[in-house]
Amino acid sequence: MNWEKCRKFQKKIQKELILEDTDAKFNNLAAFDISFKNKKAYVAAVVYNIRENKVINKYKLIRKNDIKYVSTFLAFREIPYILRILQNIEKKFELILCDGHGIMHPFNAGLATHLGYLLDIPAIGVAKSYLCGEFDKPSKNYFDYTRVLDKEQKVIGFALTNRKNTKPIFISPGYKISFEKSLELIKLVSGKYKVPEPIHIADRMTKELRLSND
Numbered sequence: 001m002n003w004e005k006c007r008k009f010q011k012k013i014q015k016e017l018i019l020e021d022t023d024a025k026f027n028n029l030a031a032f033d034i035s036f037k038n039k040k041a042y043v044a045a046v047v048y049n050i051r052e053n054k055v056i057n058k059y060k061l062i063r064k065n066d067i068k069y070v071s072t073f074l075a076f077r078e079i080p081y082i083l084r085i086l087q088n089i090e091k092k093f094e095l096i097l098c099d100g101h102g103i104m105h106p107f108n109a110g111l112a113t114h115l116g117y118l119l120d121i122p123a124i125g126v127a128k129s130y131l132c133g134e135f136d137k138p139s140k141n142y143f144d145y146t147r148v149l150d151k152e153q154k155v156i157g158f159a160l161t162n163r164k165n166t167k168p169i170f171i172s173p174g175y176k177i178s179f180e181k182s183l184e185l186i187k188l189v190s191g192k193y194k195v196p197e198p199i200h201i202a203d204r205m206t207k208e209l210r211l212s213n214d
Contacts, residue, residue, distance in 0.1 A: 031198035044205035075114035102174035116175025123174030
């Protein structure tokens with residue numbers, strides 16, 4: 001992998017970011033999660049109805065993996081497998097949820113931003129760990145949040161308490177969606193788990209897939 005070329009592509013995405021709401025009506029979303037072990041990628045996709053909070057369909061995939069993890073380059077490791085599993089998805093969706101960051105990334109080009117840009121579809125990043133920026137910790141009350149700021153004090157996302165008495169998760173718009181809409185939609189698809197329901201389901205699928213193929 002040529003990381004210098006990868007960085008140039010991230011900077012291109014950064015210059016062409018769209019962080020405004022489109023006129024799209026969000027009915028279904030596609031959520032993705034990938035787990036890596038023993039040079040294999042375990043991939044899961046969930047098509048989920050936002051209004052009814054229910055799973056429409058699930059997809060699984062196992063592929064060989066030779067791409068190592070390098071910090072701030074996660075998208076280049078995971079997107080080839082997401083694009084592959086997308087070929088199997090028949091049901092229409094208007095939004096992407098990624099288990100990773102959107103613009104809450106040193107070059108505003110996290111996994112959700114990268115994927116949304118490539119597919120030209122609204123995308124939101126949902127991350128369990130912090131990557132960059134400054135923020136005050138939200139309270140442990142359900143749906144409390146604080147803004148995450150970059151070095152120039154610009155908002156790049158939110159630290160959100162998505163389950164009472166837990167550490168926050170990190171929400172950031174990826175592409176073709178606003179900060180406010182990103183937060184609103186995450187709340188709509190959140191349930192009893194720390195991460196939103198579609199991400200939780202996809203995460204559980206990759207773990208089960210990995211365990212059953214060890």
